[in-house]
Structure formats: structure tokens, C-alpha cells
Amino acid sequence: MPDPPRVGSAVTRLRAAGERVTTARYAVLRVVDAADRADEHLTAEQIGARVAEAEPAVHRATVYRTLTSLVETGVLSHVHLGGTATIYHLTEPASLEEHQHHHQHEHAHVQCHECGRVLDVPPELFDDVRERLRAELGFELDTGHAALLGTCRDCDARGIAANPTPGAPRRS
Ligand SMILES: [Zn+2]
Ligand SMILES: [Zn+2]
Numbered sequence: 001m002p003d004p005p006r007v008g009s010a011v012t013r014l015r016a017a018g019e020r021v022t023t024a025r026y027a028v029l030r031v032v033d034a035a036d037r038a039d040e041h042l043t044a045e046q047i048g049a050r051v052a053e054a055e056p057a058v059h060r061a062t063v064y065r066t067l068t069s070l071v072e073t074g075v076l077s078h079v080h081l082g083g084t085a086t087i088y089h090l091t092e093p094a095s096l097e098e099h100q101h102h103h104q105h106e107h108a109h110v111q112c113h114e115c116g117r118v119l120d121v122p123p124e125l126f127d128d129v130r131e132r133l134r135a136e137l138g139f140e141l142d143t144g145h146a147a148l149l150g151t152c153r154d155c156d157a158r159g160i161a162a163n164p165t166p167g168a169p170r171r172s
Pocket of ligand 1: 113114115117151
């Protein structure tokens, strides 16, 4: 079966950077690419489980090291969620040269702190916030690096987050 285009591109970029394409690296790239295309956001544990299905000989610890090294080489990006979880995406080809700045071109994420769902957000949504932080604090906001937490539409509709603090004024 031929490589999906983004896996092929990642492999080409790794080789061009003088990096080896090991069985573990290849398996991780395929798993993350499939997840990206299915609009899934996988944690390291979930990626490890899927790599184990495809390549049982690859140890879980190797998968975690591989994720770290692929982020370092710029072919994967990581996003911190609430708690300790981290999710991964394949980066677009331009990112290798622009590694220092690539987060700014990536989509941002919001995560529901009730159900854990992760949603993609276009990066330009934060343009005003980014401009103000730069102008007022000289701060460069990196919206791609961590998810913002909140409550998703479904959980909000179920009223999970609607428990008012006792004594707090209630808006209806
Ligand atoms: Zn939710
Ligand atoms: Zn995403």
C-alpha cells in the first residue's frame, strides 16, 4: 500500500534532515496521519496502542521517545491539553524551515473540561488577542501550543457546567 501523501512528505523531510526513518517512526507517522485525516486528536497513550496493533515489536517506551524526537525534528507538533495529556499532529511541509515560528501557523484547540472533547479552531480567531498582547505586553502568544479549556455545546446543554456556586447570583 503506498504511503499517504503527508506521510511521504514527512519521510522526505526526515531524510533531507539526515534523520533515520525507523520502523517506530514510520508507524507513528502513519498512525498520526490517519488520526489527522479522521479529525481525531490522539494522546501519546492512544498512539502507542495503535502502533502496537500495527507493529507489535515496537515497545511503548520507544513510541514515546519517537514522538518526542519527531516533534524535535519538526514533522510533528504537540498540543498540551488540560491535565497531563498531550496530543500530536503532523506538521505541514513549510514547518521544518520555519520550526521556530511554526506554531503560529497551526490551528488552535479548545477542550471541553467535562467530556474531554478536543475541537480545532482557526488560528486567526485569536488575531485580536495576539495583537493586543504584542502591543501591550510585548508578549508573543503561541495559540497552537496548548488547548484552551471550556465547556462544549453538548455538556453545556446538559447543564453540567450550569451548577451555580451557592449564593452566587443566578442569571437566566
Ligand atoms: Zn463536553
Ligand atoms: Zn487539531
